[in-house]
Amino acid sequence: MIIKTTMWKDVGIVRSKKSLGQALKMLKQVNPNQAPANREEIELRNLAQVAKLITQAALDRKESRGAHFRSDFPKKNDKKWQKHLIYKIG
Numbered sequence: 001m002i003i004k005t006t007m008w009k010d011v012g013i014v015r016s017k018k019s020l021g022q023a024l025k026m027l028k029q030v031n032p033n034q035a036p037a038n039r040e041e042i043e044l045r046n047l048a049q050v051a052k053l054i055t056q057a058a059l060d061r062k063e064s065r066g067a068h069f070r071s072d073f074p075k076k077n078d079k080k081w082q083k084h085l086i087y088k089i090g
Contacts, residue, residue: 002026003027003030003044003047003051004046006023006026006027006051007023007051007054007055007086008040009021009023010022010023010026011054011055011058013067013068013069014069014071015058015068015069015070015071016070016071016072017059017070017072020055020058020059021059022058023051023055024052024055024056027051027052027055028052030044030045030048053087055058056087057085057087058070060085061080061081061085062077063075063076063077063080063081064076065081
């Protein structure tokens with residue numbers, strides 16, 4: 001439930017560097033190195049990983065695009081940001 005609340009409050013439609021940083025800090029507390037004991041722990045780890053990726057991408061993209069508004073970057077910047085962000089492990 002805390003992931004859902006954090007994503008809605010800090011990574012929702014209106015976001016900022018501050019709110020995204022707060023969300024990422026909270027999401028990093030979910031320990032991916034600990035072996036999951038059951039299905040619920042596997043699902044929690046997967047939810048946290050997806051939430052971290054969404055939050056990091058929103059933090060990296062310094063513009064407002066589509067329905068997502070960065071209060072610290074209110075304008076769209078096609079010249080720099082009209083592309084996909086790709087993240088790789090390692």
